[in-house]
Amino acid sequence: MTRVRIDLFASLDGYASTTDATDENPMGEDWGRLTSAYAATRTFRQRVLGDTSGAGTTGLDDQHAAAHFEGIGAEIMGAAMFGLHSFPDDPDWKGWWGDEPPFGTPVYVLTHTAPRDPIPMQGGTTFHFRSTTPADVLAEATGAAGGLDVRVGGGVSTVRDFLRAGLVDELHVMTAPIVLGRGTRLWDDLRGLELTHTVHSEVADSGTIHVTFSR
Numbered sequence: 698m699t700r701v702r703i704d705l706f707a708s709l710d711g712y713a714s715t716t717d718a719t720d721e722n723p724m725g726e727d728w729g730r731l732t733s734a735y736a737a738t739r740t741f742r743q744r745v746l747g748d749t750s751g752a753g754t755t756g757l758d759d760q761h762a763a764a765h766f767e768g769i770g771a772e773i774m775g776a777a778m779f780g781l782h783s784f785p786d787d788p789d790w791k792g793w794w795g796d797e798p799p800f801g802t803p804v805y806v807l808t809h810t811a812p813r814d815p816i817p818m819q820g821g822t823t824f825h826f827r828s829t830t831p832a833d834v835l836a837e838a839t840g841a842a843g844g845l846d847v848r849v850g851g852g853v854s855t856v857r858d859f860l861r862a863g864l865v866d867e868l869h870v871m872t873a874p875i876v877l878g879r880g881t882r883l884w885d886d887l888r889g890l891e892l893t894h895t896v897h898s899e900v901a902d903s904g905t906i907h908v909t910f911s912r
């Protein structure tokens with residue numbers, strides 16, 4: 698049965714977005730600190746960077762990184778994560794990920810902007826643009842996933858919308874042992890998530906706390 702899954706990075710104080718981006722450094726330094734344990738894994742190096750040398754960490758962080766890529770049949774993301782907020786005037790914008798994005802599935806981009814035609818990419822990814830409710834786009838993505846899982850990839854506000862609507866079966870939060878002190882808070886309005894889901898916590902050698910809520 699299709700499950701709705703989220704993997705997210707958060708700081709120890711619960712922030713899931715960073716605030717120090719500049720034109721010269723669009724991701725900011727804090728994003729690197731938030732994701733450093735994941736970026737060090739063998740899976741990230743292989744799957745995202747195309748590094749076939751076998752380098753990278755192989756412990757708990759890597760196990761979760763590998764699980765992230767398994768069994769996904771469709772993806773949902775918000776307009777900002779796709780890049781429409783950064784490039785609002787570019788009708789040909791195709792996302793941040795180059796000619797062959799790492800999804801390999803249909804990707805449903807939620808946006809209120811003017812309708813766009815689907816964009817087929819190399820490697821099996823097709824971007825579709827939808828203006829509808831989380832429940833309705835999830836129904837469409839579930840149909841497209843062919844029995845595999847649907848991932849809500851981000852950004853933070855889209856993830857929080859799906860969580861608040863009670864649509865998420867598995868939330869895996871990689872909590873980095875850093876204090877950001879500002880940004881978009883992940884947990885606000887989600888009081889009692891541990892009552893509707895079972896919580897499993899693990900600490901990796903990197904100091905990353907992997908907390909998984911599942912039902």
Ligand SMILES: NC(=O)c1ccc[n+]([C@@H]2O[C@H](COP(=O)([O-])OP(=O)(O)OC[C@H]3O[C@@H](n4cnc5c(N)ncnc54)[C@H](OP(=O)(O)O)[C@@H]3O)[C@@H](O)[C@H]2O)c1
Nearest residue numbers: 705706714775776777778807808809829851852853854855
């Ligand atoms: N911590 C993590 O693991 C993680 C992962 C991914 C991203 N992020 C962070 O998340 C941030 C970006 O996320 P975000 O929260 O700003 O934005 P987002 O969730 O990517 O996109 C939100 C936008 O999507 C559109 N949208 C959302 N729901 C919609 C609906 N039902 N119908 C139509 N349009 C809808 C709206 O844009 P319009 O109205 O303009 O169309 C809305 O403003 C970045 O800072 C990024 O670094 C963090």
